[in-house]
């Protein structure tokens with residue numbers, strides 16, 4: 316039931332989706348149920364953003380295939396879409412930048428009309444007439460919007476003009492939360508921006524103790540009110556790694572991912588011993604970038 320005090324939320328999941336699995340889709344359903352059960356939120360859209368080829372993860376097949384599989388997988392959903400923007404970039408894009416990009420899209424949609432409330436809006440993306448927003452500066456100590464007067468829905472600004480812009484929250488599994496602590500993988504200010512400014516919804520995953528991760532990190536603990544930890548009671552450890560292994564061995568992967576995706580994989584003969592060797596001797600883009608000390 317709609318309630319004017321509820322905050323609209325858009326969920327954004329970034330990852331390899333190599334290939335997309337049923338668990339990736341379940342993450343969205345679990346997160347929506349959790350947020351809506353609080354009575355405070357109404358989840359209006361979910362966005363899947365497959366990472367670009369520049370990420371250089373071992374076994375990562377071409378973004379065009381991963382995007383298409385995600386598109387096929389979301390065809391049956393009336394609220395989750397796939398957005399190809401990140402996957403189409405020539406270079407790897409830091410996740411904080413991807414989140415910013417999508418928030419700007421929400422603001423642009425709000426600037427033109429309120430179509431953001433529908434999945435159609437995501438499919439019919441706007442690239443013109445952007446209403447510039449420097450909201451991400453407000454997590455920094457200096458910058459044009461650091462002072463007062465900057466209006467930003469993410470900060471809960473109740474101004475009428477901003478009331479209808481949904482909040483954007485980063486959706487991930489507990490392994491991604493845990494990866495925040497891996498040296499040279501994430502920039503500290505990016506974590507602050509994602510968690511402190513936007514907020515995240517994190518789904519538990521076998522082998523990862525999300526509560527412990529938050530407890531043991533001073534930064535995450537400080538932002539704990541912005542981190543929604545969702546317990547998956549029917550634990551389901553489907554992983555894309557497991558699927559790729561089964562596919563290499565000619566085993567069935569049916570019912571672990573949507574049928575149209577299974578057909579697409581067969582049709583294009585994706586995932587072989589050879590594809591698993593892609594990027595085998597290349598360093599993951601963020602590690603390459605941050606261990607050089609450049610950011």
Ligand SMILES: Nc1ncnc2c1ncn2[C@@H]1O[C@H](COP(=O)(O)OP(=O)(O)OP(=O)(O)O)[C@@H](O)[C@H]1O
Pocket residue numbers: 328329330331332333336338339342486487488489490491518519520521551552553554555556557
């Ligand atoms: N079984 C799962 N439970 C909870 N979260 C999951 C699960 N599988 C994937 N995720 C989450 O989905 C997002 C995208 O994950 P990713 O594409 O890396 O899938 P993956 O199954 O972990 O793949 P890989 O095995 O190649 O690492 C991440 O936030 C990840 O934590």
Ligand SMILES: NC(=O)c1ccc[n+]([C@@H]2O[C@H](COP(=O)(O)O)[C@@H](O)[C@H]2O)c1
Pocket residue numbers: 329330331332366370372408409410411491500501502505601
């Ligand atoms: N510093 C960063 O912004 C950073 C570091 C590592 C992974 N990531 C993102 O997290 C996701 C992780 O995906 P995988 O679990 O498939 O490796 C990807 O979308 C990747 O771009 C971001």
Ligand SMILES: [Zn+2]
Pocket residue numbers: 490
């Ligand atoms: Zn993963």
